Amino acid sequence: MTIPVYLLTGFLGSGKTTLLKTLLLAVKEKGNRPAVLMNEFGKASVDTLLIQGAAVPTVDLIEGCVCCTVRGSLTAAMMQLVQEHRPDVIFLEATGVALPLEIVDSLLDPPVKDHVQLKGIFACVDATRFPLQLPPPFEQTPLQLTMVQQVRHADVLLVTKADLTAPDRRFALESALRQHNQNAPLVRVLHGEADAEMLLSVRAHHLKRALPTRLVRKSASQKGKHALQAREKTSFGGLQTLHYEFRSSVDVERFYQFLYRLPESVARxxxxxxxxxxxxMQLFHFTPHAPMIAAADGEMPAFAVLIGEELAEQELVKQLQACEVKKPPQS
Structure with a gap:
């Protein structure tokens, strides 16, 4: 018996972890045991901390992307979940800049392929950020290519944050998504609420289709295979991360101002x-023009992760330090 695996993709800040919480709850309510493989592009996984209240076995893959730099670790991580926890279902949440094809391909590697079977690919699409118009593929940036590939290879398209957009943009977005993927069910998701039963049975009852032939490595030419690998390695598109550990408490108003003033080079x-x-303790999230701060669920390590292109690290660190409230000198 193979363990079903569901892959959650979607660009940075599109709501994958919020959706994951919904899926975990639905699986547990049916008496099944889920496990999570969490991929994070950075030195620490914020998203793993966010689901710790779900009390499910979780393995982290950090400092890279499962489709390229840490692909070799994916096999070990999957086998660890399978052998140590024997879950009924595994959810793999990929970093927001991951491409799905190589992830799927890696699930065909031995010995993983003998223990797990991909049952669905879900792509979260941020209604406020997905571009309505794109240049021709040869002119697209690596990040634009990533967003398109995530949509193109999804079994279900989950449109998030639609409530933050005007009706005309929502309709235009759905039309744009249909240009990239005509077959996948298109579902609007509010605050992570979704029909979990439909999602978990999408391949069996809705699409009834096999994996694209290009996902089967034996059918690809060596030339094509090498080209795919070279393209996948550009999936980060020059992105870098800044990891900052707070040394003291933070002035919330100053921090809000810091978030609102972040340059366009910061994507997340x-x-x-x-x-x-x-x-x-406070949790914060930022996507361009949409910062959010809320009470954290319990004690957490105090740190910030910024993801973007050509980050001015020294200046950003200086601004983060300015948000901290300096401790008075001890007498």
Missing amino acids: AKGFFRDAESGQ
Whole structure:
């Protein structure tokens, strides 16, 4: 008996972890045992901390992407989950800049292929960020190519944050998505709420289709295979991360101003900090023009992760330090 695996893809900040929480709850309510393989592009996994309350076995793959730099670790991580926890289902949440094809291909590697079977690919699409118009593929940036590939190879397209957009953009977005993927069910998702039963049975009852032939490595020419690998290695598109550990509590108003003033080069930011006024741990998320701060669920390490292109690290660190409330000198 093979263990079903569901792959969650979607660009940075598109709501994958919120959806994952919904799926984990649905699986557990049916008496089944889920496990999670969490991939994070950075030194620490914020998303793993966010699901720790779900009390499910979780393995982290950090400092890279499962489709390229840490692919060799995927086999070991999967086998660890299978052998140590024997789950009924595994959810693999890929980093927001991962391409799905190589991830699927890696699930065909021995010995993983003898123990797990891919049952669905879900792509979260941020309604506020997905481009309605794109240049021809040969002119697209690596990040644009990534967003398109995530949509193109999904079994289900989950449109998130649609409530933050005007109706005309929502309709235009759905039309744009249909240009990239005509077959996948298109579902609007609000705050991660989705029909879990439909998602978990999408391949069996809705699409009834096999994997694309190009996912089967034996059918590809060596030339084509090498070309695919070279293209996949550009999936980060020059992205880098900045990991900052807070040394003291933070002034929330100053931090909000920091988030609102982040340059366009920052595509995503997230983490935890301690509120200097209340003393409580706070969770923050940032996508362009949409920062969010809320109470964290319990104690967390205080750190910030910023993801973007050509980050001005020294300046960003200086601005983060300015948000901290300096401790008074001890007498």
